[in-house]
Amino acid sequence: MELLTDFIDIVLHLDRHLVWLIENYESWVYLVLFLIIFCETGLVIMPFLPGDSLLFVAGAIAANGVMDVQFLVMLLMLAAFAGDNTNYWIGRYLGPKIFSRTDSRILNRKHLDKTNLFYKKHGGKTIIFARFLPIMRTFAPFVAGIGHMTYTTFMSYSAIGGLFWINFFVFGGYFFGNVPIVKDNLSFFILGIVFISIIPAIIQFVRIWFERSRKNKSQS
Numbered sequence: 001m002e003l004l005t006d007f008i009d010i011v012l013h014l015d016r017h018l019v020w021l022i023e024n025y026e027s028w029v030y031l032v033l034f035l036i037i038f039c040e041t042g043l044v045i046m047p048f049l050p051g052d053s054l055l056f057v058a059g060a061i062a063a064n065g066v067m068d069v070q071f072l073v074m075l076l077m078l079a080a081f082a083g084d085n086t087n088y089w090i091g092r093y094l095g096p097k098i099f100s101r102t103d104s105r106i107l108n109r110k111h112l113d114k115t116n117l118f119y120k121k122h123g124g125k126t127i128i129f130a131r132f133l134p135i136m137r138t139f140a141p142f143v144a145g146i147g148h149m150t151y152t153t154f155m156s157y158s159a160i161g162g163l164f165w166i167n168f169f170v171f172g173g174y175f176f177g178n179v180p181i182v183k184d185n186l187s188f189f190i191l192g193i194v195f196i197s198i199i200p201a202i203i204q205f206v207r208i209w210f211e212r213s214r215k216n217k218s219q220s
Helices: 002-012 014-025 028-042 052-062 069-098 109-132 136-146 151-176 186-219
Strands: none
Touching: 014 028, 014 052, 028 052, 028 069, 028 136, 052 069, 052 151, 069 136, 069 151, 109 136, 109 151, 136 151
C-alpha cells in the first residue's frame, strides 16, 4: 500500500520530483527520462509508468531554461523509437510462448485482446494512435511483433507516432506548463491529462458493457 501511495505522489507531483533530480543529479536527469520512456514503451510489463504527464512536465521545466528542450525532444523520440522496436522483437520471438497459456501471470490477457481488436479496426495506424493511449501504447508494438507485421512498415509507423507523441506533450508543457493557472494547479492538470488519455478506454468499456447487456436481454 505504501508503494502505491508513493507512486501516486510521484505522478501527481512530477514537477517537484524532476526539479529535485535536476538539483541533485543535473544532466543525469536526461538519462532518467530516457529510461522511463524507453521502459514504458519497450517493456510490456511496465504500462503503468507515467508517459504523457511526464513529457508535459518535462517540457514545462525545460521552458525555465533548466533543460535544453530541443535535445530533450530528440532524446525522448529516440527513447520511444528504441522502446517500440525492443517491444516489437520481444513480441515477435517471445510473445507466442508467453501467451501459449491463457492464464499467463506475466501479462494481462485482456489488454492483449483489446489491442488486437484495435488492430483489426485501424490496421498499422494503431501504432500511431496507440502512442496517445496509456497501456495500449505499451502493448501495440508487442502485438505487432506477435502478428509478424512487416518490420519496415512497423518502423515507419513507430517513427511517425513517436514524433507526434513526444513533440505534442513536450512542447505542450513548454508553451503552456508555466501559464499561471496551469502552474498553480499542475496536479489537477496532470490528473486531467491522465483522465483524457483513458477516455477511449472508458468509451470502449461502456460500449462492450452495453453490447453484452443487449445480448443478455435478447437471450432471456
